[in-house]
Amino acid sequence: MSTRRQWLARAGGAAAGLAAWPAFAQSASPARASLAALQAHLRFLASPLLEGRETGSRGFDIAAAYVASHFARLGLQPLGAEGSFAQPVLLKTxxxxxxxxxxxxxxxxxxxxxxxxxxxxxxxxxxxxxxxxxxxxxxxxxxxxxxxxxxxxxxxxxxxxxxxxxxxxxxxxxxxxxxxxxxxxxxxxxxxxxxxxxxxxxxxxxxxxxxxxxxxxxxxxxxxxxxxxxxxxxxxxxxxxxxxxxxxxxxxxxxxxxxxxxxxxxxxxxxxxxxxxxxxxxxxxxxxxxxxxxGDTRSANVVGLLPGRHPERRHEVLLLTAHLDHLGRKSGPQGEVIYPGAMDNALGMATLLETATQLAQAPGGLDRSILIAALTGEEQGQLGSSMLAAQPPLPAAQLMAAVNIDMPILLHDFNEVVALGGDHSTLGATVARVAGDMGLKMAADPQPEQARFTRSDQYSFVRRGIPAVILGPGVGSFNPQEDGAALMRDFRRLRYHQPGDDLGQPFHAAAMQRYAQLHIGLMQALATQAEAPRWLPGDFFGELFRRGR
Missing domain, CATH: 3.50.30.30 (Glucose Oxidase; domain 1)
Incomplete structure (x- = not known):
């Protein structure tokens, strides 16, 4: 095959990969979050071209460059090495x-x-x-x-x-x-x-x-x-x-x-x-x-700062995080297979990027600063968040709270919110207020056996004494014909950490907008309310991981 024909074949394959489009359930539900932007981010990050975004891989690096370009477009201050958005993460393998x-x-x-x-x-x-x-x-x-x-x-x-x-x-x-x-x-x-x-x-x-x-x-x-x-x-x-x-x-x-x-x-x-x-x-x-x-390899967190404008509260920094990596490629009976990680966590990263966009464009700015991070190595045991928590690019004492976004299972028109970690700090009350303003109810963890509070990146910050929360949809739905529990259970059983976690899933458009809007409202509330988030008196995690112990 000639060089030109080889290039055309690769270009054709790339076009085919980009042509894949999630099966969105359409809705006219209004929201400030842009559905088009969420879909575009999801479509790119879960594309087969990124080969599952495995930590240390070329696909992950492409995804990281994509995120960094958006951070730059939003005017975030780079907090990585040598004036970049990349915080290097050296990895022993x-x-x-x-x-x-x-x-x-x-x-x-x-x-x-x-x-x-x-x-x-x-x-x-x-x-x-x-x-x-x-x-x-x-x-x-x-x-x-x-x-x-x-x-x-x-x-x-x-x-x-x-x-x-x-x-x-x-x-x-x-x-x-x-x-x-x-x-x-x-x-x-x-x-x-x-x-x-x-x-x-x-x-x-x-x-x-x-x-x-x-x-x-x-x-x-x-x-x-x-x-x-x-x-x-x-x-x-x-x-x-x-x-x-x-x-x-x-x-x-x-x-x-x-x-x-x-x-x-x-x-x-x-x-x-x-x-x-x-x-x-x-x-x-x-x-x-x-x-x-x-052996050894390297990867990077992508970290940027949205500076606050209040003369005192701008030194109180909030964290907004989501993991960028997934499982990459694996060998199977049919040969090498890509694990796209669309729900886990291309959708979470799309939510972070749209949330960052709306926060950066907030009229008059925000009082507190927000450190926004796309994290590496979550699938390897929260490695990127562990390093960021241990070696933050800002003084650790300035970090007030963390909000993490990981694998929102958005398959139904959810009408309730689960806030893991919310019962341990004042974050819970703020989540409840923002959710209530959106007509959403608060719900208990429907699957405590999944132990999600310790299995995602927010826990790295909890272990450093920083209050944290991760939000997910509850099983309830605005549509009485939907069984949210069954849809979420089937995802975990059939597609979680499988090749089927791809763009062919029936992502619920209204749920995507609502979930992003929830994070936009939460971060705006946390960044402007009078009191910075804190552990509740005598809380288990607040005492176990109390700073200065």
Missing amino acids: AKLASTPPVLRLWRGATAETLTYLDDFSTRPDLAATHSEVTAPLVFAGFGIRAPAFGLDDYAGLDVKGRIVVVLSGRPLQLPSEEGAHYASRLTKAALAAELGAVGMISLATPRSERVSPFHLARQYAGSTAMDWRDADGQGGQDNLPLRGWASLSLQRAPALLAALGRDYRQLVADAEAGRPVPRGELGLTAEMARDSLH
């Missing part, structure tokens, strides 16, 4: 080697070798290229110590030098957001390491299997783990001193607890209900080993 990981269980002199991806899964080790550990197993319930809620799964247990076995999830009596904190892998692993454990095995439960089916481990088996580093090679968050980690399937989990003499499903049900369950030594020793290949 790790992939499992071709040698399969080992998990072998010993009962006395009898050994049973479990099969990788059939019986267990594990992660690459960012700390060592070869990690192994052999130690006795001890069961510690959910592996949670929560004094404020009267829970201590480690009471009376000595886990020093042991591999801790824990149930996935949490007792159901824990409130949604506090429960999400205690149920997270990092929280459980950090506590186990603090108590002297050398490894951890997490057991799937019927509930965790519904939220995150074990078979998806095959989809992520070849994925690259990442953690950020500063210029001196320091920093990051995935540096726990556990030499072994694994997750067991629901089919294999009961065998580990056989020594307890309890039916596994009943034991899990008792633990979830807060009833006592047996804990302690399991009469088993586990041998765990894995080899990892290390």
Whole structure:
């Protein structure tokens, strides 16, 4: 093929990629947010041309350049390196080697070798290229110590030098957001390491299997783990001193607890209900080993400042964030497949860009400044937000609150708002007021088992003592013929983190406008109200992560 014909073929493919158009449900509902702008941003960011915007990839860099160009057009002040909008994020990477990981269980002199991806899964080790550990197993319930809620799964247990076995999830009596904190892998692993454990095995439960089916481990088996580093090679968050980690399937989990003499499903049900369950030594020793290949790459957050105009309040800075990355390309039975990430999070980024546009054009400006950031590495464990929170381009004491936008599932004409994190600070009251002015009701988290409060970028700022909130649609609808719960459930079951999260979904146009308008109104309110956002007195997260501790 001639050079000219090759160029024409590429150009034709590009045109075909740009021609793809989301299946929008049309509505004449008025809104200040521009539907045309939202659609245009979504169409570009979820285009196959960006190849899924994986952190460290060319597709992500193109998306970042697109966002930076819009920041420049809006007149935002660049807060990145050397006068740019790019805050460099250096990344250490790790992939499992071709040698399969080992998990072998010993009962006395009898050994049973479990099969990788059939019986267990594990992660690459960012700390060592070869990690192994052999130690006795001890069961510690959910592996949670929560004094404020009267829970201590480690009471009376000595886990020093042991591999801790824990149930996935949490007792159901824990409130949604506090429960999400205690149920997270990092929280459980950090506590186990603090108590002297050398490894951890997490057991799937019927509930965790519904939220995150074990078979998806095959989809992520070849994925690259990442953690950020500063210029001196320091920093990051995935540096726990556990030499072994694994997750067991629901089919294999009961065998580990056989020594307890309890039916596994009943034991899990008792633990979830807060009833006592047996804990302690399991009469088993586990041998765990894995080899990892290390490397490095780089990416960037895109950060700009919309300066406030009040002589004093302009030093009180609000954060508006959304993650720009997604999963990139993966190999499957039909070859390499692109994961476009339209809902997650091209739509969230489109909302951020339109919100930034309206805020920048607000007559008379805003009192407080707003740091606006398109974040990298969320799908790798909130890496970009973790670095931004640890090394902000402005004095950390000036950061008052964070509003994060991540994967709004906008498939129905929602009439209620879920504000995760809102109950912990004055942010909640402001969200309720803005939503009420729009005729929207406030609703509780309809899916607390998803633990979304700790699984998205706002939590990086919470961990630095900054109040934060993430807004999503509730299941209620202005259209009585719509089942919002079913639509959202089907998205999570069929398209979340799948190639089908693409532009072919029936995005609801009125919901897109309304969701963007909600953020425009919220940021305007936060930037102009007399009092800066703050934690509520005695709040769990405000005390746990209090600044200056």
